[in-house]
Amino acid sequence: MSTSIELKDIHWLIDMVQNIDVGLVIIDLDMNVKVWNGFMENHSGLLTKHVVDRKLVELFSDIPSDWLQQKINSVCLLKNKAFTTWEQRPYLFKFKSYRPITSSAEFMYQNVTFLPLTDIVGKVTQICMIIYDVTDVALNRQAFQEANRKLEHLSHTDTLTQLNNQGYWRECCQQEYKRHTRTQQPSSLIMLDIDHFKQINDTYGHPFGDEVIREVANCLRKNMRETDIAGRYGGEEFALILVDTTLQSAQHVAERIRQSIESCEFHYQGKEVKITASIGIAHITGNIPDYQTWIKTADLGLYIAKDSGRNQIGISEH
Numbered sequence: 001m002s003t004s005i006e007l008k009d010i011h012w013l014i015d016m017v018q019n020i021d022v023g024l025v026i027i028d029l030d031m032n033v034k035v036w037n038g039f040m041e042n043h044s045g046l047l048t049k050h051v052v053d054r055k056l057v058e059l060f061s062d063i064p065s066d067w068l069q070q071k072i073n074s075v076c077l078l079k080n081k082a083f084t085t086w087e088q089r090p091y092l093f094k095f096k097s098y099r100p101i102t103s104s105a106e107f108m109y110q111n112v113t114f115l116p117l118t119d120i121v122g123k124v125t126q127i128c129m130i131i132y133d134v135t136d137v138a139l140n141r142q143a144f145q146e147a148n149r150k151l152e153h154l155s156h157t158d159t160l161t162q163l164n165n166q167g168y169w170r171e172c173c174q175q176e177y178k179r180h181t182r183t184q185q186p187s188s189l190i191m192l193d194i195d196h197f198k199q200i201n202d203t204y205g206h207p208f209g210d211e212v213i214r215e216v217a218n219c220l221r222k223n224m225r226e227t228d229i230a231g232r233y234g235g236e237e238f239a240l241i242l243v244d245t246t247l248q249s250a251q252h253v254a255e256r257i258r259q260s261i262e263s264c265e266f267h268y269q270g271k272e273v274k275i276t277a278s279i280g281i282a283h284i285t286g287n288i289p290d291y292q293t294w295i296k297t298a299d300l301g302l303y304i305a306k307d308s309g310r311n312q313i314g315i316s317e318h
Helices: 002-019 038-044 065-078 135-155 166-183 197-204 206-222 247-262 291-307
Strands: 023-028 033-036 082-084 110-118 124-133 187-194 229-232 237-243 266-268 271-273 277-283 313-315
Touching: 023 038, 065 082, 065 110, 065 124, 166 187, 166 229, 166 237, 166 291, 187 197, 187 206, 187 247, 187 291, 197 206, 206 229, 206 237, 206 247, 206 266, 237 247, 247 277, 247 313, 277 291, 291 313
Parallel strands: 277 313
Antiparallel strands: 023 033, 023 124, 082 110, 110 124, 187 237, 187 277, 229 237, 266 271
């Protein structure tokens, strides 16, 4: 009777291993497959008879042999379980996602647990790997992170120009001033104002004015480096931080921007409309005690440019 019960228990155990909704793989210390359950058969397309006694890394060339060997060595040495998560490695086995219609994932995201299996004297002779399908968890986490990234982007982005808004740009300006005080690397600031913008709005309407603002923003983007920081400072006023840039180099950049704006072509009811911009420049010197003064100095240069006839560059002495 007891033998019958034991055989029945073994039957149920084997049946459970074959049908549980997790992958179960047992390998020896040479990475030869010893157990390969139904989950692994279903997702790999390889039957147990095709994989038993074959090296796992030969069956699945995407599995890095050195990495797996380190995992085996760690489990054997410590005689304790080890883990890898989808955030560390998206998958161990490159299985297609079995929810291609409802899921945006091409492959199954996996968490894997490595368990040591010992013989009767306590020596680790095999490694059991349990593979969990965590695709839904991973996609939900990624969606949450993407939503946070979008919210963060919206919080510091001007909707009309897609440049930084004034609040975030001022934070960047403060950080750049602090960086300069630490490194003493040169840094320059450009303030730009579209000439006679109120008249443009009054004459051609606000939609046309918005088009002008967007195009001026594009002119800034075309003439700045990836390390530079542009922002919409006010209605028709823009600001550009030129990192690691001397006053002389800043003048060259400002002139390119001025010419780029002057060459823009706008049309309203068949009539060509030209626009220009005035620009002020300031670089950090010992007479500038903080980032607010840096902005004010560039603004003074902007007023100088306007007072001198507009469509030009002004530099305030400080």
